Amino acid sequence: xxxxxxxxxxxxxxxxxxxxxxxxxxxxxxxxVLLMSDSVIAGVFIGSHAVAGxxxxxxxxxxxxxxxxxxxxxxxxxxxxxxxxxNKSGADRAFGFGLLMSLSVGVLLFxxxxxxxxxxxxxxxxxxxxLAEARGYLYWMRFTILLLPMQMLIAEAVYxxxxxxxxxxxxxxxxxxNLVASFLLSRIMGIRGIGLASFLxxxxx
Numbered sequence: 584x585x586x587x588x589x590x591x592x593x594x595x596x597x598x599x600x601x602x603x604x605x606x607x608x609x610x611x612x613x614x615x616v617l618l619m620s621d622s623v624i625a626g627v628f629i630g631s632h633a634v635a636g637x638x639x640x641x642x643x644x645x646x647x648x649x650x651x652x653x654x655x656x657x658x659x660x661x662x663x664x665x666x667x668x669x670n671k672s673g674a675d676r677a678f679g680f681g682l683l684m685s686l687s688v689g690v691l692l693f694x695x696x697x698x699x700x701x702x703x704x705x706x707x708x709x710x711x712x713x714l715a716e717a718r719g720y721l722y723w724m725r726f727t728i729l730l731l732p733m734q735m736l737i738a739e740a741v742y743x744x745x746x747x748x749x750x751x752x753x754x755x756x757x758x759x760x761n762l763v764a765s766f767l768l769s770r771i772m773g774i775r776g777i778g779l780a781s782f783l784x785x786x787x788x
Contacts (some may be wrong), residue, residue, distance in 0.1 A: 616758050619718075621777050624765045629716070633774045636716030639704055643696055644731070651687045651732035654681045656746055658736060659743035666744075678740060685732040693729035700725065716774050723778030727785050734785055757788035 625633035658681030665674035704717045715743040761784040768776025 612758075615706075617761060617781075620762050620765060621781065624769055625774060625777055626764075628766070628769045630775055632710070632712040633716045633720075633777075633778045635655075635709065635713040636718075636720050636774060637777075638719050639709060639713070639717040641706060643692075643700070643703070643721070643728060644724060647689070647692050647728040647731045648735070650692070651685065651735035654685050654732065655735035655739040657681075659739045662740060663743050681734065681736050681740075685736045689729045690731045692732075693725055696721070696725040696728055719774040720778045723782045724773055727778070729781075730785055734788065738788070740760040753788040757784045760787060 622634050622637050625637055658677055661677040662674045662681075665671075665677055700721050701718065704714055704721065709717065736752065738750060741753075761780050764780035764783060765777045768780050770776070772779065
């Protein structure tokens with residue numbers, strides 16, 4: 584058997600693999616940073632009541648992320664499969680269905696959060712200062728919840744379509760922008776500023 588000892592030839596697939604690996608890794612880093620950044624900034628610049636308030640709201644955000652994942656993970660796979668078959672109309676229908684469902688879920692969660700969000704916060708019987716902080720954070724986070732399923736679908740669709748560069752840029756802008764804006768707006772608006780920063784950079788990304 585002949586052993587290959589020379590330099591491995593770089594193929595189009597290997598180049599694509601490494602570029603998508605980098606993009607996916609950066610995306611997960613940004614996701615981890617975003618999950619922690621609001622609580623860290625609130626704890627440093629506002630206080631422990633603000634951290635507790637964010638913790639109360641986090642399950643609502645997680646619920647939106649769950650429903651966003653239902654469509655953002657499955658639909659791009661179907662889209663890529665149809666594109667691989669050169670079935671553009673089938674791919675468009677799959678993406679259109681995912682977009683419609685993501686938008687519908689976002690609107691439903693926004694409506695439920697707006698109507699019953701305060702009841703949910705009070706159901707945990709938090710201290711009054713914690714409840715006030717939670718209400719302030721939820722004021723803007725409900726708009727993030729509105730957009731999150733659709734944003735997750737579009738991000739995954741772009742990534743699966745092969746444009747990992749755009750996906751990486753969007754995630755880096757979202758992560759970095761959210762950190763800077765949260766720091767600045769928290770000094771002006773308190774915990775509402777942190778919620779506003781999350782909404783703004785979810786929209787921008």
